[in-house]
Amino acid sequence: MRSLRSRTLWRVMLLLLAGTGLLALYNYHDSSHEIAEIYDAHLAQNARLLQGVMSLPLAGTERQTLYRAFNEALSQSGEGRPGHPYENKLAFAVWSDDGELHVRSPSAPSFDKPPQAPGFSNETRDAQQWRSFVLPVQAQKLVIWVGERYDVRDDLVGRIVRHTLMPYLAGSLALALLVWLAIGWGLEPLQNMARVIRGRHPDSLEPLQLVPLPRELEPMQAALNRLLSQVESLLQREHRFIADAAHEMRTPLAVLRLHAQNAAQADNEQERQQALGFLIDGVDRLSRVVNQLLTLARLEPASNRSHWKALDVQALVTDSLAELTPWMLRQQVEPDLEIASGDYLTRSDRGALEVVLQNLVSNAVNFSPAGASVRVALERQGGDLLLTVQDSGPGIEEARLERAFERFYSEGNPNGAGLGLSIVSRAVQRLGGDVQLSNRPEGGLQARVRLPVLVESQP
Template sequence: MNSVRARILGPVLCLLLLGDLTISWLALRDSHREIEEIYDAQLAQGARLLQGVLRQKAPGDLDLNALYQAFDQAMSRVEGGEAAHPYETRLTFQVWDSAGKLLVRSAEAPVLAAPPATVGSHDFLENGRDWCGFLLPDQQQGLLIWVGERDDVRQDLIQRIVRHTLWPTLLGVPLLALAIWLAIGWGLQPLQRMARVIRGRAPESLAALDLAPLPKELQPMQTALNRLLQQIDNLLGRERRFIADAAHELRTPLTVLRIHAQNARQAPTAAQRDEALDFLVLGVDRAARIASQLLTLARLEPRLEGSELQTFELGTLVREELAELTPLALHKQVELVLDSPQDCLLHSAPAAITIALQNLLTNALNFAPAASEVRVTLLRQADASVHLRIEDAGPGIDEPQAARLLERFYSQGNHQGAGLGLAIVDMVVRKLGASLHLHNRPAGGLCAELRFKGDSVVTAASGA
């Protein structure tokens, strides 16, 4: 059952039909009982009416033949007359004296050997026919007055009444089902309109849906679809950026590598061949660094968007990163120094901060001259913020061009660099709500400072 309308209409119609049948059965049962009571009441009224007529004369003065003629015609004439009603029944009567002697009875009345033993309403079987009767004793005149009718005639009339009552209900079910079908269709129009809009969109379109007015039940669906479209657009954007970055940055190094390889093949002397091979090794290293940083940039961006923040000790993270970069510092004859008079707990993304710190330290080691030092300082400020400084003794930066250093593939003073390190750091700090500041030191060199806001600092403990 793929149609929403069918999924709704099927159970609704089943419940409607079941409820209608149940209500109709209860109505039929109660109506049948109530109509039976009404006909029994008519028998009682007929008996009392006959009693009132009989009391007009003394028992000895009764003309039973005239009484028979009058009442038999009055109580059994139910058809052929202008004033006849279709629901009238053929009433019969009998009158006994107090001794049980039959005085008079109508022609269609059942032949009873004795008056019924039950006073009031009663049913009995006589000559294969069911009868309904009412026996009224008249103590004043010493008479027993009985008025009755055939049960099959009564039941036929009751069935006619009940059928006339049920027909509107039975005929109304299909009409009601049609009305429900149309009402559900009207209610599903916003969903159908949304489906038409989605089907009519171009396959490459990632624009947000903007359907209005929209029922509140469909608003979460539209919000979820728009969020999914935005996520797909972001994913495709990252892929396009990665492909564009890789194509842009790797094209030139690969061309240079080819030139160095050709020079090595065509070198007339061993010294020139070794020189070309050295350039080839440097080019391969640079291409490897570019590929590594491109992959880091591609992995880092979505991870920052969905990363879970953690509470960690920033000083410990800095020490671990310095220990990891110690071999590179020894190779470049640069000393790594940590100045952390206070440790602090930070609530942030440690993996992202590690990547940012690694890029800043690697950048500082690349520009620091031999026999110098790279100093890392961790400071707590009065406003509860934390500043992480990386200082080197390199050539520094051209401060008017400082903003461009954060652009992708822009590298100042290092032709072997990829120009992605500071761009990665800038992206990390912006995602984490921190900030990056670059300025030249008065004594020479560059100071790169990461500033973490006070709301990300959990606690601080004194210690070296």
């Protein structure tokens, strides 16, 4: 693709040439019209002068002498003699009303008879185009014809056009050079920005701070800074994920290796089976950690509501709890679902909401004793949805409630990865809501998730 300077220059020059070309065309037609008017006026004026001369009160012999003097003077024009080249292109003739030719310029065309129509006309005589003016003089019984060849007018118009266009073309080239330099000067801030970006270290993600900066480049700098911030955020997420994975997997991998060694060095089948059982449990725990880490990584990006769809939260909660019920019954925990009457239609991220519910219910089941129940409640409060999950476990000390949402913080569950509530917090933030933990007076922990209700028309 051509440079911005070339693109701008060609467009400016094309517009300039087109505009001035239209003006030149208008001037050409206007000049042609004005020249025609001036020459027509000269033709009429010459005819009037001839009328005045021919109307002099002269005797017959004196008039003939005048005619001879006319013809003799006109015969002196031509090349090599003082005068003008256009003399032979201007002509006149005078007849009496009975058709007798009194006087005629040498350059005048031939006539079979005097013209009869008075005024201006265009005619072809002797293979030449003429502009004619006929003036009948009734008092002297004369017909005066004055004519001018059209090539005189065309030559004058051509000279005017040439004298106008040549400076215009030369000026256009000079103007193109000046516009080229002016555009380059105008694009200098953009070139400075490009040099600054090229000169930055690949690892540098600091925002651009170019001062002074034209207003037109401020959105570009803001967009670049926003992109750099997003790239830095992505890199931080990547580093955090790697650090989290390394932190959480180091110990389980070491334990798995120890169990594998114990199974290989077992003295009898019972010890081997015991070591393999520990190995399987360790693999299961590590699988849960990996799944939790991947879920947390998917929830990291900022909320993007463009893909959110209409969702019936009541149906989602019912279906999700139905899927979890067989597992809950195997854990000897009873599900208890309570949904208040109301409208639970909203726009939301179905996947994120399922993650919230599944993690809260799983966490409640893991901390509830056998024979207990886990209560899930859904209700409307004003413009919000309120999802509550309650268990019958030991709860959490008040001083440690805030830490429950920290990564890898596990309270009273040796098999936990400490990521469940952190995932819940991240997912609820993504959905634009908030989550709170509290101890129930009768015992157990209560998680309350408040989510805004978004109508279908909202972005």
